[in-house]
Amino acid sequence: MTPTIPELTDRARDVFRIVVESFLDSGVPVGSRTIAQVSGLNLSPASIRTVMQDLEEAGLLAAPHTSAGRMPTETGLRLFVDGMMHAVAPSEQERAAIGAGAAQRGPVEEAIAATTAALSGLSSCAGLVLVPKREPRLRQFGFVPLGNNRALAVLVGEDGSVENRVVDLPPGMDPAALTTAANYLTAMLAGATLSEARTRITREIADERAALDRASRTLVERGLAVWSEDGGHRPVLIVRGQANLIEPQATADLDRIRGLLDELEGKEEIARLLDSARQGDAARIFIGSENKLFALSGSSVIAQPVRALDGRVVGVVGVIGPTRLNYARVVPMVDFTAATLARLLA
Structure with missing residues (x-):
């Protein structure tokens, strides 16, 4: 049974948080010596290794091979996102970039596409927007x-x-x-x-x-x-920034990337996934195998409904990227994009 945040000791919470944040930042498994050097926990590498072993046995961390450091499992990422993550609001420059896309002149679909592209570039993910097909006058x-x-x-x-x-x-x-x-x-x-x-x-x-x-x-x-x-009446799915999914260090993982790009071609399935996020008030986060569509490619999806002032859902916006996402930064960015598109689609 997976422990909850309150069930972890203070020492285990601190080590777990450092491992997750370091992994999300670097994409590299984190070793006990690294934690001892940068954490300020005043723990020896041996003590840290013991805590990491306990976290591994609890299903929160995993070692890709025997001599490597630890990295969070999907279960660990879920625990971190739900209970430990400190969201970081978009900067003024990031807000301006998203707003500039929405302010673009011309057909509304082009403004939506520009906003999606801005979100994609800022998050280093593929940006996704699902909106009803609008009938122009x-x-x-x-x-x-x-x-x-x-x-x-x-x-x-x-x-x-x-x-x-x-x-x-x-x-x-x-x-x-x-x-x-x-x-x-x-x-x-x-x-x-x-x-x-x-x-x-x-x-x-x-x-x-x-x-x-x-x-x-x-x-x-x-x-x-x-x-x-x-x-x-068929919804319009706009996808921008697929190239962001091919990370420079992903050359050894090309099968996963190829599978993910193939999945992005199945727009009906993606539209169905995004549509499932319409009911919530906040972002829905699908981590890895939590969603069947992207289970094999090991990807995460963040999706949030776009609501007009009267509460109507007028679309869904989100991103897809590797499970090693900077969730604390990207989730608020998706939220801000949803608010921007709400004004555009109202």
């Missing part, structure tokens, strides 16, 4: 002939965003019908979201109030159909 709709009975349907949003879809045309479609349908859709879509415009246009066509000939009506229906209802 629309400005213009057009058709561009492609030949072979196909055309490109183009949607332009008021925020400058552009989306394209390929539409199949009925054989022998008069090019004038493309212009007629595009003009009609632009008039009907202007200032509305796609779902709002779809409802309005469907009703007009059903009531035969749309001033369209049969060919143009067919084109309007096909133009709307290529944007499926599912696409409007």
Whole structure:
């Protein structure tokens, strides 16, 4: 049975804290001589070794091989994060960097991506953001002939965003019908979201109030159909900074890194993992095998819901990196990023 913090002696707590903090800082197992030299505990290396052995038997520390120092186990990291970690607030420069990403002009997705990239760079992890797909207010709709009975349907949003879809045309479609349908859709879509415009246009066509000939009506229906209802509600997952996961000292651990990068390609699974963090008020921390998705790659995930002023969850932000994360620094950084994105997504 894993001991709790109060069950550890003062000496064991001090040694355990030093081992964990030193390992998270350096990534190197910590030996008794190192602790004796830097800790100020006034303990001999032999006494420290005895304490470390007790901590190892309790499942909190482990030795990668016989002659090495000790490093925290996943159980030990969980105990440290939950009961001993002293959070460090982001610096003024770190806050400014995250805020600058959110202040970027253009479509909101680009600002979210820039904020995610800033979080990734500052935390030296891969940054993750899961947000609902936002429907922009629309400005213009057009058709561009492609030949072979196909055309490109183009949607332009008021925020400058552009989306394209390929539409199949009925054989022998008069090019004038493309212009007629595009003009009609632009008039009907202007200032509305796609779902709002779809409802309005469907009703007009059903009531035969749309001033369209049969060919143009067919084109309007096909133009709307290529944007499926599912696409409007599917969440958007933004991942930035995957290169941060490849540490210079990780050359002997390339299989783990390769597995982690493969897992990041499975966006549906990551989206599901982040979505599981929506219910909490604070960050959720998944350490190593605590999460099945990243169990084999030995990675940790910190995820926090993004809440609007009215309490609605409007997204989830987080990072993924090695279990040797500076949790005390990164957790508050994720929290600040969540607050920044809340203002952007409100």
